[in-house]
Amino acid sequence: AGPEDQEPVKRRLGVMGGTFDPIHHGHLVAASEVASLFHLDEVVFVPTGQPWQKDSHGVSPAEDRYLMTVIATASNPQFSVSRIDIDRGGPTYTVDTLRELRNEHPDADLFFITGADALEQIFSWRNAQELFHQAHFIGVTRPGHTLSDPGLPEGGVSLVEVPALSISSTDCRERVARGEPVWYLVPDGVVRYIDKRKLYKGAA
Ligand code: ATP
Ligand code: MG
Known part of the structure; x- marks a missing residue:
């Protein structure tokens, strides 16, 4: 049998959602x-639209957050940035993001x-079952956040330490x-962009 008879190897696409402010x-x-761990072909960074968790605090304009994400990822051929959540407008729900990316x-x-930390919230949302079918979920540990009582669906979710x-x-x-x-907390280009646009100068 030639290669045309074999199952096509599926692309493995990482999706990293965030406010990215900055x-x-x-x-x-x-x-x-x-x-690296999951042998992904690409990671798409998806800056949120107006995030419902944070709308009382005021989030930087979507275009600034989008451009900082582009600046930070531009040099990595495996990284890209999607505007889908920003262009949809309104609050971002992970279920919508994943539906659109699957299309x-x-x-x-x-x-x-x-x-x-965010994983616990995501699965407390109403579309938890659909989410679970849309994507494999990878929870990364970060300092100060442990999963106490995750209540996550069996399988389909991996926890990794970075x-x-x-x-x-x-x-x-x-x-x-x-x-x-x-400096050195964010990429150099992002330091310069924050300064150029005078972001975060007022209230923290
Ligand atoms: P904020 O302090 O405004 O909440 P943040 O640093 O948590 O911002 P987000 O844009 O909210 O950044 O995060 C996007 C995603 O990245 C979330 O899933 C978050 O848990 C994860 N994340 C944020 N900081 C880290 C970190 N230092 N290590 C690993 N994951 C992180
Ligand atoms: Mg956060």
Whole structure:
């Protein structure tokens, strides 16, 4: 039998959703580590639309968060950025993100990468069962967050430890607001973009 008779090898597509306000090296290390461990062909970063968890705090404009994500990922041929959640408008639900990505990539297996903290919230949502069929979920550990009582569906979810980076976007925003450096916490181009656009200057 020739190669045309064999099952086509499915593309393995990682999906990393986030507010990315700003994107930082914790996000990038997590994506890189999961791509390696799970033999992913590509990781798509998907900045959220107006995030419902955070709308009281005020989130930076979507275009700024999108551009910082592009700047941070541009040099990695395995990384790309999708505008689907930003262009859909309104709050982002993971179930919509994954539906749309499955339509765009019908031939790919999806691996949704998320911090273990966020994983608990995702599966408390109403479409938990559908989510579970849409993608394999990979929860990455981050400092200060342990999965106490995950209540996650059996199978379909993997928990992995990534080299612990004690970086959060909240801390980066607060540092900028206090006039402290974020060099080496976020990529150089993102430091310069934050400065150029005067992001996070007011309230942290
Ligand atoms: P904020 O402090 O504003 O909540 P954040 O640092 O958690 O921001 P998000 O954009 O909310 O960043 O995170 C996107 C995804 O990346 C989430 O699933 C989150 O759990 C995960 N994540 C964030 N920081 C890290 C880190 N240092 N290591 C591993 N995963 C991380
Ligand atoms: Mg967060």
